[in-house]
Amino acid sequence: MGGFFGVVSKNDCVNDLFYGTDYHSHLGTKRGGLTTVNSDGFSRSIHNIESNYFRSKFEDDLHEFSGKKGIGIISDNDAQPLIIGSHLGKFGLVTVGKINNVEELARNAFRRKMHFSETSGGDFSPTELVATLICQEGSYEEGIQNAQEAIKGSCSMLLLTEQGIYAARDKLGRTPIIIGKKDDIYAASSETCAFPNLGYEVDKYLGPGEIVFVTEDGHEQRKKPGSKMQICAFLWVYYGYPASNYEGINVEYVRYRCGSALAKNDDVDIDYVAGIPDSGIGHAIGYANERKIPYIRPFTKYTPTWPRSFMPQDQSVRDLVAKMKLIPIREMIEGKNILFCEDSIVRGTQLQDNIQILFDYGASEVHMRPACPTLIYSCDFLNFSTSRSTLDLAGRKAIKELEGFDDMFLDEYATSDSERNRAMVDRIRQRLRLTSLKYQKLENLVEAIGLPKERLCTHCWDESSYF
Numbered sequence: 001m002g003g004f005f006g007v008v009s010k011n012d013c014v015n016d017l018f019y020g021t022d023y024h025s026h027l028g029t030k031r032g033g034l035t036t037v038n039s040d041g042f043s044r045s046i047h048n049i050e051s052n053y054f055r056s057k058f059e060d061d062l063h064e065f066s067g068k069k070g071i072g073i074i075s076d077n078d079a080q081p082l083i084i085g086s087h088l089g090k091f092g093l094v095t096v097g098k099i100n101n102v103e104e105l106a107r108n109a110f111r112r113k114m115h116f117s118e119t120s121g122g123d124f125s126p127t128e129l130v131a132t133l134i135c136q137e138g139s140y141e142e143g144i145q146n147a148q149e150a151i152k153g154s155c156s157m158l159l160l161t162e163q164g165i166y167a168a169r170d171k172l173g174r175t176p177i178i179i180g181k182k183d184d185i186y187a188a189s190s191e192t193c194a195f196p197n198l199g200y201e202v203d204k205y206l207g208p209g210e211i212v213f214v215t216e217d218g219h220e221q222r223k224k225p226g227s228k229m230q231i232c233a234f235l236w237v238y239y240g241y242p243a244s245n246y247e248g249i250n251v252e253y254v255r256y257r258c259g260s261a262l263a264k265n266d267d268v269d270i271d272y273v274a275g276i277p278d279s280g281i282g283h284a285i286g287y288a289n290e291r292k293i294p295y296i297r298p299f300t301k302y303t304p305t306w307p308r309s310f311m312p313q314d315q316s317v318r319d320l321v322a323k324m325k326l327i328p329i330r331e332m333i334e335g336k337n338i339l340f341c342e343d344s345i346v347r348g349t350q351l352q353d354n355i356q357i358l359f360d361y362g363a364s365e366v367h368m369r370p371a372c373p374t375l376i377y378s379c380d381f382l383n384f385s386t387s388r389s390t391l392d393l394a395g396r397k398a399i400k401e402l403e404g405f406d407d408m409f410l411d412e413y414a415t416s417d418s419e420r421n422r423a424m425v426d427r428i429r430q431r432l433r434l435t436s437l438k439y440q441k442l443e444n445l446v447e448a449i450g451l452p453k454e455r456l457c458t459h460c461w462d463e464s465s466y467f
Helices: 014-022 054-064 102-111 126-134 140-150 234-239 251-263 280-291 315-325 349-360 394-403 410-414 419-432 442-449
Strands: 003-009 031-038 041-048 069-075 082-086 089-099 153-160 165-168 178-182 185-189 201-205 211-215 218-223 272-275 299-301 326-328 337-342 365-370
Touching: 003 014, 003 089, 003 153, 003 165, 003 211, 014 031, 014 054, 014 069, 014 185, 031 054, 031 089, 041 054, 041 089, 069 089, 069 153, 082 126, 089 126, 102 126, 126 140, 126 153, 140 153, 140 165, 140 211, 140 218, 165 218, 185 211, 234 251, 234 442, 251 280, 251 442, 272 280, 280 337, 315 326, 326 349, 349 365, 349 419, 394 410, 394 419, 410 419
Parallel strands: 272 337, 337 365
Antiparallel strands: 003 069, 003 185, 031 041, 031 069, 082 089, 089 153, 153 165, 165 211, 178 185, 178 201, 211 218, 299 326
16 A cells, blocks of 8 residues: 655654655555755655565665655555656656556556656556656646646645645545644654654544645645545554554544444354454454453464565465464364454465364354445445456455356345355355354445545445445
8 A cells, every 4th residue: 555754844854754755654565765955956755675684674765864754654556756857847746546448548648749768667657657647747736636636536735845745645545644743743644543652643634635735834735635534444454553543533542432332242162352463452352341251362463574465575484474474373273163354355375274273273263243234345435455356356356256257246246244254254154164253244344434434435345436
């Protein structure tokens, strides 16, 4: 997915920029980047972080940076930030989101006799494409609006100039931007969890499509927010860090409510409740508190040498790394009926290995309660599961096994408690060798978040798209 952080200060901003960007490490696994601007111009550094932490990659670079303005990013996509020279002036740019019409936009640019740098994979850089769209207009504000209107998908961005930072949330607000403030310093962030330990307070949540210009004196609205929003519901279920808030709603609080919703009307006979680390833990605590059943940790997570389970490009290696990170505790498992809460079941391959380990260690029963409905559709708006085809999704695999095709009767399969939905869930249960499997109902997930459904993107569960 990716996350960014920008700072404008009356004094040097490098430390806040470095640590604020580092607080987005849970959102990206591929590349990290920083850029600052001062009277001598722009300084920039980009590193591959697939095999290491952002912090360790950039610590040695910090002495090369100075300035009162800067932006940083941790990305699952292209190398960023970009530094662009244009008729508008020189600027730095970072983007988060997913552009579905890259080829179309590139063809339009070629007709204007424009060109692009080729990435190492031979593809177009989405961020460079956004920069091109911005430079087609007569001002930064007009250029950003031009980009937002042209892009199909989603794209939030920070644009760094010598005067300040433009923060622009994507048109339907699928990814967040929050402005923080302390003393004479302002920051723009994808995550509010970057603020507390750096001394910031939340000053403003940008609305969908809103553009603000941030300087050391404050922030000025350059484009009003739109009335329609579809923020990604998966932010609360999985992506978001527990300490973060989106639209003023805390991630961990929502996860407790999700777990509580799973527990209601669930009378399965169990000894303990557990969560698949890390994002399943909040859901499990909510479940355990609702049913007043002890919460335990039958798996402990070993992270010193395995920072990310999904960092290698090869799926078999990712599965191995994920298995290496979770260490079972026999005394908590043997002879027990255990219910696990998980944020979601995407492919199910890693989870299948974890479940088998539990039975190998003597579990009597293993029950699973995912905090969201069955994933049936691939994400069109963020870089979630982009390396996987739709058929890789556990739900679509089950549908193909049941129907012979993976795109039959999808509306019925997406409807909780329908005959086909129950058949799909049971097929997934059998493949994972679970004693029982019950998914969260979509209406309960929406209620746990606390926003109207029409203001949430639930596309990957029901393919709904209001706008």
